[in-house]
Amino acid sequence: MKLSISSELQYDVPSEADLLLQIEAAIIPEQRVVSAHIELPPVQHFARVTGHDTIGDRIWLRMQGALTVRYNALVEINRLTADIAQLQAVPPHLLPGETIEYILPSRYCASDQFQQIVGDLFGDTQGGARVAAIRDWIEANLTYQAGSSNASTGAMDTYNAREGVCRDFAHLMISMTRASAIPARFCSVYGLGVEPQDFHAVAEVFLDNTWYMVDATGMSTPDTMAKIGVGRDAADVSFLTSYGLANMQNQSVQVTAG
Structure with a gap:
């Protein structure tokens, strides 16, 4: 099964804040990320860190102003299932x-x-x-x-x-x-x-x-x-954790069979 994924987050960050973002499909054996792209605005600081239990990535951002994050991916699921x-x-x-x-x-x-x-x-x-x-x-x-x-x-x-x-x-x-x-x-x-x-x-x-x-x-x-x-x-595992004020303006997610 392949999934076509798109998500978008829009926030207003009125003053400098540290944001921890986690919205990307994890690269792990049970699923294959065929293609992926994340779009971010210019920020003061960007760093990837490993997620909990080494599953997926988190992204540290330090910024101020309008934040729009767009993520698109095609992911093939090969997960073990059982009764x-x-x-x-x-x-x-x-x-x-x-x-x-x-x-x-x-x-x-x-x-x-x-x-x-x-x-x-x-x-x-x-x-x-x-x-x-x-x-x-x-x-x-x-x-x-x-x-x-x-x-x-x-x-x-x-x-x-x-x-x-x-x-x-x-x-x-x-x-x-x-x-x-x-x-x-x-x-x-x-x-x-x-x-x-x-x-x-x-x-x-x-x-x-x-x-x-x-x-x-x-x-x-x-x-x-x-x-x-x-x-x-x-x-x-919040999709966005803010250390500083961040006001959500819009959020959208779409998942379809790829």
Whole structure:
């Protein structure tokens, strides 16, 4: 599957600020970036740094004034897919060291608050079957509602409200999975079939010693998503983090079959 991707960000930066940008499809074995181009205005400073878990690039910008970023890419997806329900969990004491942070609570994923909840809801399942049950429960019980959450909304807020956007679905998926002692991380992607079109967020779960994408919104599938970056939660993989004032003027994303 090839995906044709285009995105554009427009910001007003009234005074000098440092901006951390992450919108490019990652160059990793599970996907091949056939072609890509990013267009930026003149800036005072530009530097590429490696993303979380060495997946994807972040770009440091220092600038003031009007910021317009345009990104276009053609990405071929070659990702391993599997029936999640048939996979086995790795016992916590056998987990690789680099996965440990993903069974711990984080800013938006207070997984320690969900241990009783997942026991009550999914106590008769384990491993991949538990992950599949969590995914199906979220898709069935939450409403995708634009504007229903904000930058401070955490997984427990979403659980109580029973509504949110893709990042909220992902945070709840991650929190419930971590509460089940299965590593889970936040994954920023471009996804085919996402409505309304936007940067998309899903979970990745660690089963059978491999990371697998899980979209609890049900809008996209692992073989139709181009990965941008990963992290503990949305705070680690924002498409733009500003150290200084930056006012969004416009944002657009389009993903089509290439």
